[in-house]
Structure formats: C-alpha cells, structure tokens
Amino acid sequence: MRKIFLSLLVLVTISSVAQDLPKNYASLLKEVEPELIAWRRHFHEFPELSNREVNTGKYIADFLKTLPNLEVRYPVAKTGVVAVLKGGKPGAVIALRADIDALPVYERVAIPFASKVTTEFNGQKVSVMHACGHDSHTAMLMATAKILSTMQKELPGTIMFLFQPAEEGAPENEEGGAQLMIKEGALDDPKVEAVFGIHISSQTPVGTIKYKSGAFMASSDWFTIKVNGKGSHGSQPWAGVDPIAASALEGLQHIVSRQMDLTKAPLVITVGTINSGVRSNIIPETAEMTGTIRTLDSKMQVEVHERIKHTVKTIAESSGATADVVIDTKTLVTYNDPALVKKTLPSLIKAAGDENVSESTWITGAEDFSFFAAKAPSFFFNLGGMPKGTDPRKAGPHHTPDFYLDESGFILGVKAFCQLVFDYGKTK
Ligand SMILES: [Zn+2]
Ligand SMILES: [Zn+2]
Structure with a gap:
C-alpha cells in the first residue's frame, strides 16, 4: 500500500x-x-x-x-x-x-x-x-x-x-x-x-x-614534485643524497589510504611520470614526478594539497634533501545543485521515460x-x-x-x- x-x-x-x-x-x-x-x-x-x-x-x-x-x-x-x-x-x-x-x-x-x-x-x-x-x-x-x-x-x-x-x-x-x-x-x-x-x-x-545530485565529477589538479638531492657514485650512496629514495612516491598513496576519510568521498592520487638519472651507477642530483589528484569534495581538495606538500617536504628533509611542490588546479568538482536536480529530474524522466533514468x-x-x-x-x-x-x-x-x-x-x-x-x- x-x-x-x-x-x-x-x-x-x-x-x-x-x-x-x-x-x-x-x-x-x-x-x-x-x-x-x-x-x-x-x-x-x-x-x-x-x-x-x-x-x-x-x-x-x-x-x-x-x-x-x-x-x-x-x-x-x-x-x-x-x-x-x-x-x-x-x-x-x-x-x-x-x-x-x-x-x-x-x-x-x-x-x-x-x-x-x-x-x-x-x-x-x-x-x-x-x-x-x-x-x-x-x-x-x-x-x-x-x-x-x-x-x-x-x-x-x-x-x-x-x-x-x-x-x-x-x-x-x-x-x-x-x-x-x-x-x-x-x-x-x-x-x-x-x-x-x-x-x-x-x-x-x-x-x-x-x-x-551533489558532487558528480571530480576536481582535477596536476602536480609537479621536484626533489633536490646530492649526486654521488652509485656505489657510495652515503656520500650523496639520493633524490629517488627521498621522493614521496609511496607516501603519496598513504595520504589516500591512511589519512583521508574515504567514506565521505573517493580520492585518487596518480603519479604519471618519474624522471631522474642517466646511468645505473650514478646517483642523480634531482628527481621529478608529475601526476594528478582527483577529489569529489572541495574541502578535501584543499586538505589534500596541504598534505601532499607536507608529506613530500618532510620525507625529503628526513633524507637531507629538499623538495618543491607545484599544484595547478585544472578543474573544480562538478557540483550538481541538489535543489535544481530535484526540481528538474521530472523533465528528464518525461524526456527519456521513467525506466531509462537512473542514478x-x-x-x-x-x-x-x-x-x-x-x-x-x-x-x-x-x-x-x-x-x-x-x-x-x-x-x-x-x-x-x-x-x-x-x-x-x-x-x-x-x-x-x-x-x-x-x-x-x-x-x-
Ligand atoms: Zn574528454
Ligand atoms: Zn568530454
């Protein structure tokens, strides 16, 4: 009934x-x-x-x-x-x-x-x-x-x-x-x-x-991380500062899996490029990574930026390196206004048929x-x-x-x- x-x-x-x-x-x-x-x-x-x-x-x-x-x-x-x-x-x-x-x-x-x-x-x-x-x-x-x-x-x-x-x-x-x-x-x-x-x-x-309704598509930020170490012979890492070992490649994923509340919204951090070094027995001076961040919550987007900067810098510093982080926002979260969705959903149902509109x-x-x-x-x-x-x-x-x-x-x-x-x- x-x-x-x-x-x-x-x-x-x-x-x-x-x-x-x-x-x-x-x-x-x-x-x-x-x-x-x-x-x-x-x-x-x-x-x-x-x-x-x-x-x-x-x-x-x-x-x-x-x-x-x-x-x-x-x-x-x-x-x-x-x-x-x-x-x-x-x-x-x-x-x-x-x-x-x-x-x-x-x-x-x-x-x-x-x-x-x-x-x-x-x-x-x-x-x-x-x-x-x-x-x-x-x-x-x-x-x-x-x-x-x-x-x-x-x-x-x-x-x-x-x-x-x-x-x-x-x-x-x-x-x-x-x-x-x-x-x-x-x-x-x-x-x-x-x-x-x-x-x-x-x-x-x-x-x-x-x-x-609400957050639908992710924000997209592109980041560049540059780790500055000190070059040395590959056989004597203690004589230099290895920028590859000092990069926060794994630390970035710990932000996703250990630090953010994923029950609120999903988060993706992807490293797409890593560039460093020219030869297997030389510890290079620098290492550079680029990647993208996807969030579905604008507050989370701001927080993740801060955490990435903090994580990258502290991991580099703990090895005696320094790091620069540049984050460039490409798009915001695509946010569907809940009141507008509620008001206009009947129009989509009228156009497509009830059975053809789904969340x-x-x-x-x-x-x-x-x-x-x-x-x-x-x-x-x-x-x-x-x-x-x-x-x-x-x-x-x-x-x-x-x-x-x-x-x-x-x-x-x-x-x-x-x-x-x-x-x-x-x-x-
Ligand atoms: Zn496209
Ligand atoms: Zn498109």
Whole structure:
C-alpha cells in the first residue's frame, strides 16, 4: 500500500512539473534528427584541437545566424559561440552548454566519416579525433537551438546557448575554456540563473540518462614534485643524497589510504611520470614526478594539497634533501545543485521515460563545466551513446582510438534540453 502511495506521489509530482511541449514539437524533432546526424558527422570528420576550433566555431556561428529570433555572439573565448534566444513568454534565464573541441588521438574505428586530420601538438605531428563525443554535444545543441527558435512564441524565459572551446584544456600558456567564457561575460548578459550540460557516454546504453545530485565529477589538479638531492657514485650512496629514495612516491598513496576519510568521498592520487638519472651507477642530483589528484569534495581538495606538500617536504628533509611542490588546479568538482536536480529530474524522466533514468556513481573524470557550475546552480548529466546489448567493458572508452558512439542516442539529448527549458523556464 505504502509503495502504491509513493508511486502515485511520484507520478503526481512528475506530472505537475513536466509538461507537454507545443503541438509541432514531435514533427520538429523528427525533422531535425537527420540534420543533427549530418552535423555530427561533419564535425567528426573535421575535428579541431582545443583553442584551434576555428572552422568548427565558424560553422556553428554561420548556422545559428540562419535561425530566426537568435542573437549570435561570435567569437567568444577565441573560437566559441554564444547565442541568445528570448522566448515569447516570461521566465528564467537558462544556459545550455556544449563543448566543441577534439583530442590528439588516432581514429581506429571503421566508419565512412572517420577523421583523417593531422596537426601539430606540443611540437609533435598528431592525428586528431573527436574521441570524447564533443561533436555530438555540438550537433545536439545546434538541433536544440533550431527547435527552440522555431517555438519562440511559446517559449518561456531566455535561453543562452554556450558553444564552449577547449574543454579538454587550452594549450600551455594559453587561456581558454569555461573560465575564459565566464571572464568574457558569457553568463552575464542577461544574468544566467541555471546552467544545464550533457556529456555523451560511450559506455552507457542509448536511450538512457544517468545523473547524480551533489558532487558528480571530480576536481582535477596536476602536480609537479621536484626533489633536490646530492649526486654521488652509485656505489657510495652515503656520500650523496639520493633524490629517488627521498621522493614521496609511496607516501603519496598513504595520504589516500591512511589519512583521508574515504567514506565521505573517493580520492585518487596518480603519479604519471618519474624522471631522474642517466646511468645505473650514478646517483642523480634531482628527481621529478608529475601526476594528478582527483577529489569529489572541495574541502578535501584543499586538505589534500596541504598534505601532499607536507608529506613530500618532510620525507625529503628526513633524507637531507629538499623538495618543491607545484599544484595547478585544472578543474573544480562538478557540483550538481541538489535543489535544481530535484526540481528538474521530472523533465528528464518525461524526456527519456521513467525506466531509462537512473542514478550514477561518482565519476573520477573531470569536467571544465565545473567552472560554470561554480557560478550558477547547474545540472550536468550523462547521455547514453553505446549500442544496446553491448558489454560496457568492451565498448571503446573515451579518449581512445576505439571510441564509438551510436547516433540513435543523440535525439534524446535534444529532447532532454527542450523539456528542461520549457519546464524550468516556466517555474519563474
Ligand atoms: Zn574528454
Ligand atoms: Zn568530454
């Protein structure tokens, strides 16, 4: 009985928030799907690296300029585009975000529109591939802009379309990404009240949505640790100070396993490179390690920084060495505002169907979207892009040459965006 009552309550809550969209919506969706797939294939075939999305940005801006009722701002944050659509009815100011950059990855998937693009990256010749699915994000947001601009009269509030460059990180010594968009005022005119973003997932089945309230994706910090010792003959370590032995390689893992409360949130510290020495019988003067820290709690992020500095320095000192630690924050924790999630979850359920929306675990990957989420209440969720019936462990992971998306999953992203803006827009 209690169960029946609860399900009734859920149904009532859903129907009171999620609404039917204007009559022509279904035909607009049907009409836009082949275009959406064609746009995605175009971006997939001609991918561009972070802060180099020159043709991608222009393609988006040129298309948006053909739509009715849209004010297009271009370029924003070097190659990005912002478009503003004022609805015919009063309501909230909502931003929808898509990222537009690709990665230095060689495409191994045999599809007719596979990328053959090569370019230079950090002084090396590399292949370029949309190996994170940002091509689909861009195409989904273009399709959303087309539908919403057509339904402008019925649309409540104002929609800001954010086409963001450099999600994967701007090249060294360059500004870019969400932070540069924010700096250039992308959320200010008019002032954005809520931001929504989608990330496609190659390991989540098509037709499904996964979300998490509160902390969803990790903060990402990159660190460099340099240990300064004293060189000596390899046969006489006591005559020098061995910087390799004085490095805190194991000590860093003790911070994770012995010092932090992992019942509150997960923590990852990974050392990705170690460089020291030139020959087996020489104790070198210095050793350098670089790595990444992932946290899902912003307080923990601050505490871990302090513990790393303390651990590295005291371990080095105990051997007579010194150590320098530099920590560079790349992204914040992607935090989904719990009140916004609660309010808008019925819209996702309406778009995808109750059985297709489920809660996600924490994700230790990071997202530049976190900077938007730090500025306004936000909701970032995952959309399925894996062919049905595939074993997720066998699906090509993001950032790899085998990354693959099932295009039939994209239209749900458009439906989710449209449903969110109509429902949330009206709540003001
Ligand atoms: Zn990525
Ligand atoms: Zn991505």
